[in-house]
Amino acid sequence: MTLLGHWTRQIAFSSVAAMALAAGTAAQANSHDDSFTIAVLPDTQNYIDYTHQKVEGFPFDASQQFLEQMEYVAANVESVGGDIAFVTSLGDVWQHQSLTMDPAHIARGFKSAPNPFFDEHLAPTPKVKTVEMPMALKGYQMIAGKVPFSVVPGNHDHDAMWTDINHPPAKEFKDMSSVGMVHAGGTANFVSVFGKDTPFFKGKKWYVDSFNGGANSAQIFVAGGYRFLHIGLQFHAPNAALEWAARVVKTYPGLPTIISTHDYMMSNGERLANPIIDNHAVDPDDNTPQMIWDKFIKQHDQIFMVLCGHENGQAFRIDSNEFGHKVYQILSDYQDRNQTVKDAGLAPTLFNGIGDGWLRLMRFEMEAATPKVRVETYSTHYRKRSRETAQYAAWYRDHEQPGKTDEAFHDSDDFAFDLTDFKARFAKTAR
Template identity: 45%
Template sequence: MKKSTGLVLGVLAISNVFTSCSDDDTSKGASSQQIDKTFTIAVIPDTQNMTDFTHQTSYQNNEGGNFPIDASTQFYDMMQYVSNNAVTQGGEIAFLTSVGDIWQHQTEIVDAEHEARGFSHDPYSLISYSGEVFPTEETVNFEMPLAREGYEMVAQTGIPFGVAPGNHDSDAMWSEASFESDPSLVNQIGTLGVIPEILGMLHIGGWDNFNSVFGENSEFFKNKSWYVSSFNGGANSAQTFEGAGYTFLNISLEMQPADDVLAWAQSVIDAHPGLPTIITTHDFLDANGERLPNPIVDLPRIDPEYHNSAEDVFQTLVMPNDQIFLILSGHHHGKAMRVDQNNSGHAVIQVLADYQDRGQTVLDVDPTFLTSHGTTYGIGDGWLRLMNFNFEDETPFIEVKTYSSHYQKFSDDVTTYSEWYKASENPEVSDSEFHALDSYTIELSDFKNRFSAN
């Protein structure tokens, strides 16, 4: 019998009903009474600010002050929470998926492959001065080992997991010189917005660093029966896991993937027909619930032959494949959810969660410790997403919850939650509406007809 983890709580329901399938197959969804009808997927949002070597007490900033906390403890606490609540430990978490940006920094400015194709860095763009372009040996010395240690906690439980790389996990990230920007317009950002025509455009390249930790031959995945396929050395990967009598397929994709990546993903789906399928990728929904990129990280705009937009991915891969029912992403600071119908008239749920800008934990230690712009240092505060699947009733549902392993509380239970985060994330909504963005229910009304149980 599983131990209670407190994962299933009453929530404000925001129901999004799947269109019913016309097929009537009473054998679908049938399972023994002994099968546990509930399980949880842990979704790890962008952890880059927790693993960032500059966000540790050992790091001294330009003003001579040390960072007031070791943000790495939040990362370890998050991974330990998942490990403690894994199904193999008597908990509910059957699978972990990460949406990327595991660490913060790169080791190169421009990788050799992109340099050979004519790309180069503009050292004078505003992005170059913002700190986004920051190659350092501490990536290898501190951030990557830290990430490996955290995921080792999960690996030791034996549960399947997948990791999609983000732009910060690439070997190189640079302000692309071929994209003409005008820094003299910086005073007009308030009017024109954060646009690449002022700031410049970022490009990324290389997955050697990522694959050295999470590649197909890493200790995490080599010879694991649930790790079913990979591409580009493991920057794209597929896993299966069991829950409520079903076998699920997760496909983790690199951000804004190329045509050959999508072709590989299609081959994985073709090899696993009928399995309820999840796509995990770094960049898909923005904070407004639109399939639009961050304007300054728009890879298809500057390298269209090697990248597809979120909308391209949706139209090319998702719409024709009826077994894809859920898409998980990060990258865009905030949270959002939308549901669209695929070509078969069935619903595809798309969920964004990225809490990297949250920095109440820094203020808890030192309320005066602010950035040079007078803003809070984003750390993440240990917030992660828990997607609790419940098949006990005739109509299954997903209960979406948000939990901080640092505060050891769900967002519903933090009375100051809106006070801490609403002004910087969703100032236009009421406190109750803000809470509802991180705690809601999605009905899966056609799931049992759409998919067959084991």
């Protein structure tokens, strides 16, 4: 890199750090303070999509918005004076696949149905390995070694997605409901970037366990006077993955535990799989969101929170587990937001949503008798919180939460809730 290039990059990074401070997230916290933040990065696939770059004729490099997000996080982790203690990515890191079907499913006799819609818009491409995966690697290298983090594979991060021959598409494409039942398979691509033996995680004391090469993983981080256990589950986690996760919980009894997975909740709060891609409908060994709740989450009392993406929009629900304690479940996904496309003079279509830089910042305030979590949605592109953005509801409400008032829509992306039974459930584990 030339001296000029290095200088330019330092200015850019300093700008990101400055806007982070302006957003109020650098609170000079550390792992022993009573407050900390978890940064949640929902589906980044449209930023990284190779078709959304200037070289492919797109009006701007959408990947820059992804890099801005990662720079923001890097500038605000505890190790550099901020208050981000943990980072979790909710999957669909990149967009495309490299195979029509993965070898394991071929060996088991699965067959695909022709799907002109998928062939036109999501056909396997070598550019996932030459463009999209390297961009993901570049982004996460910005936070590597600075903060514990997790990445889970979404359906797009699998080696293949195909339409099952037993659930074929309609003869004529009318809307997304007519593309048939899609199945995702193979995690070799994901493991090559985010697997247990990659430099991101190998030898890291906070990376405590993994399954399927790292497609499922467990981390421990210390914040707010507690040791937290985090478990990341692959898309529609199969039975073996849930059995592994149950063993991890038993290995670390009593730790407050957070689960991140890609598909878990619809934007109306229901625990349903998307009707277009339901792995369980094709392969009974995979689990629907409701099955993951029934078989695993509600069966383990130390799990108090679930984070997910996949379904465009936001949702929040609270359910009691088998022990009568609350589990807080939060959906965050902004992949279809396309105001930046409109700003660039391009007409929005079904396929040019970007994300507009929005991510979630979850601040845990642990000092009170009843801890509180404050959820903020912040754009590293517009450098504003959702509540501070006058056009926010006009830009996004009708697509994500039609029928809501402006205020109710703001409340879905900027809200707080009490962890009412947290201190009764968990003893402090870090002093």
